[in-house]
Amino acid sequence: MSHDSHAEVEDRAVFRSMMEGTAEDWAIISRDYNAFASTLADRVLTHLRLLDGDFGGFPVDRLTHSLQCATRAHRDGRGETYVIMALLHDIGDTLGTYNHPEVAAAIVKPFVTEEEHWICQNHGAFQGYYYFHFLGMDRNMRDRFRDDPHYAACAEFCEKYDQSAFDPDYDTLPLSFFEPMLRRVMAKPLKRQPTSAVAA
Template structure:
């Protein structure tokens, strides 16, 4: 490395970096990447206590969505996708599906990623008309191979998950599933064997 501190790379511009710098950076990235599931679960907990006017808080909504999917015997990837579908609410007030989709993209199938990315407009079928919007806005995607899966997610899980009396599984029930999903990305720009 090009400086005296062996804990950091020594370049000031990427153009000046070396193979040794990048070997060190990738070595340091492994433990950080390995704790991604912990950071995701911690961020999800930020939704606790945030009701936004809904009958249950946003964390309970996510847990209830995942519980419904789990009890319907959906596969583990789908259950975790259901749990994290609204994780973007804290930072993406106006585009939360896009934020969640960006976080989940390396770990999901193409279909499940499409479901997350488009769930907001599909869920709008159940309430957009009360806001003066077109409840059939999702029809612009009719013909897409993932339309039916997204409509199904909205109907069976997302729009049903606002029941304060539902026996919802706790976050620690889902934590091992999240850890397994985030342990190995399916797609990543930079990976290290």
């Protein structure tokens, strides 16, 4: 075995099952996890860019819609975590075709408030108010959440920022404008998550 190969092995845990793990193994894993977590914003931006050119029949592509939603929220004076939630609310479209709000909500959860997470997770039902009836569905599906304390906030998000963000003539801010904001928001979770030490 070459010296380089030996060094690579030393940089990895040696257990074959977690029951065999040692403090040294988990120190290695934790170190690598922290390094990986530090580049999360890069991966999120890369994935967000996959929405570029993906129209799905809409008047603007999904990236433009996301940027326009965030732009409207920003110009309305919303805070950074809210704006980033707005920016990422549809990032789940590519992998979560049938449950994109939940996918997006899982990504933003560590970095936004409880209300902002709730908005992201449930915006699909609220957005449906504007089109479900054209597809033979119940446009008032959102009313099942009527008694939730975040109902009004989610309805407002969809009315003011989401359903109105399909205007090809709107002065939408570019992704480069939001990138520093996204990096600030995703630099550190608002509160420690149960799985924040390592991802296994």
